[in-house]
Amino acid sequence: MRLKSIENVALGEMLAKPVYDDKCQLLLAKNVALTQNYIDRLMRANIHCVYIEDELSAGLEAENFVPDELKIRSISTVRQVFKELSERKTATYSIKSVDQIKHVIDEMMAVIYDNPHTLYCMTELMGSDMYTYHHSAEVAVLSMLVARNMKLSDHFIQKIGVGAILHDIGKMRISGEVLNKQETLTPEENQLMKEHPQFGYDMLKDNDFISPISRQIVLLHHEKLNGSGYPYKLSGDQIPIHVRIVTLCDIFNAISSNRSYKDRLSADEALEILRTEAVYELDRDIYYQLLKVVNIYPVGTVVMLSTGERAIVIKENPDAQTRPTVQLIKDNKRAETINLMDYLTIFITKTIEG
Ligand SMILES: [Fe+2]
Numbered sequence: 376m377r378l379k380s381i382e383n384v385a386l387g388e389m390l391a392k393p394v395y396d397d398k399c400q401l402l403l404a405k406n407v408a409l410t411q412n413y414i415d416r417l418m419r420a421n422i423h424c425v426y427i428e429d430e431l432s433a434g435l436e437a438e439n440f441v442p443d444e445l446k447i448r449s450i451s452t453v454r455q456v457f458k459e460l461s462e463r464k465t466a467t468y469s470i471k472s473v474d475q476i477k478h479v480i481d482e483m484m485a486v487i488y489d490n491p492h493t494l495y496c497m498t499e500l501m502g503s504d505m506y507t508y509h510h511s512a513e514v515a516v517l518s519m520l521v522a523r524n525m526k527l528s529d530h531f532i533q534k535i536g537v538g539a540i541l542h543d544i545g546k547m548r549i550s551g552e553v554l555n556k557q558e559t560l561t562p563e564e565n566q567l568m569k570e571h572p573q574f575g576y577d578m579l580k581d582n583d584f585i586s587p588i589s590r591q592i593v594l595l596h597h598e599k600l601n602g603s604g605y606p607y608k609l610s611g612d613q614i615p616i617h618v619r620i621v622t623l624c625d626i627f628n629a630i631s632s633n634r635s636y637k638d639r640l641s642a643d644e645a646l647e648i649l650r651t652e653a654v655y656e657l658d659r660d661i662y663y664q665l666l667k668v669v670n671i672y673p674v675g676t677v678v679m680l681s682t683g684e685r686a687i688v689i690k691e692n693p694d695a696q697t698r699p700t701v702q703l704i705k706d707n708k709r710a711e712t713i714n715l716m717d718y719l720t721i722f723i724t725k726t727i728e729g
Contacts, residue, residue, distance in 0.1 A: 389427060446516070518624045579593060684704075
């Protein structure tokens with residue numbers, strides 16, 4: 376299977392993964408053959424790309440990632456909890472919501488610990504209207520994987536997961552008009568947006584069921600190491616390790632899963648931007664940990680090689696992620712197999728749609 380944009384799918388191609396709508400309801404099941412009617416339905420639901428099973432990618436299956444079903448359930452839980460907390464419009468909370476969040480995080484922990492090779496893989500499962508919830512769930516998975524790689528204790532990782540999943544909860548206090556505005560924000564609107572960490576912290580600060588570590592993540596996730604962040608312009612050691620992890624994962628996920636498909640970057644492009652632009656702002660050691668947990672070229676990804684040839688990834692290489700085993704594409708068919716570990720002068724230049 377491989378990811379394809381809606382503009383490029385062909386009639387009759389089979390869906391390799393189910394697609395969900397903005398209410399986490401199944402829109403189209405796995406193995407459905409795409410008709411024009413279905414493609415129109417996907418476009419109306421704001422789905423930008425889907426996993427398909429085509430001749431080129433037949434039999435290729437990505438492994439070792441957090442199951443979609445768990446991700447969908449976590450997105451649905453985040454949505455419910457965010458709504459519930461925002462509708463109360465007071466500092467009170469529901470213990471039940473917090474329990475649900477902790478339950479989802481515990482399930483993610485179990486997946487991560489059961490398989491030490493679990494990697495983060497970007498998913499395109501639902502419409503862009505779910506962006507905030509989808510983003511929150513993905514930042515939680517990513518942050519926990521990074522924390523696991525840093526060998527932090529499971530108690531600590533659980534608190535990081537809860538903080539990461541709730542990091543943007545303060546956005547529920549900002550009107551949809553400002554949140555979803557396409558044009559440039561006015562200075563006042565910009566200022567309001569910058570208050571979301573404080574809003575979120577205020578929503579949770581009296582909640583004894585959420586640890587201070589998780590709350591600190593909500594309050595400080597936009598601080599930068601060089602003091603250029605907000606709201607407190609903290610710098611260096613003033614920013615704790617758990618906050619640094621979530622900040623980096625938040626930015627990575629935001630740039631790699633842009634709401635508009637055209638502006639979306641592949642994992643390798645997003646990592647490159649983070650490397651060059653965030654030298655002074657983000658923690659370099661954590662960046663290297665992130666490199667180890669992001670599946671840069673999942674099986675089924677079509678890539679351009681430095682030789683100018685197109686190839687499809689058929690086997691990942693956990694020890695050197697940028698050097699997977701690929702098969703060259705000739706006449707739109709899979710040809711010779713090349714293990715990039717054996718050909719060190721050949722490298723992948725970019726991910727392409729195919
Ligand atoms: Fe934020």
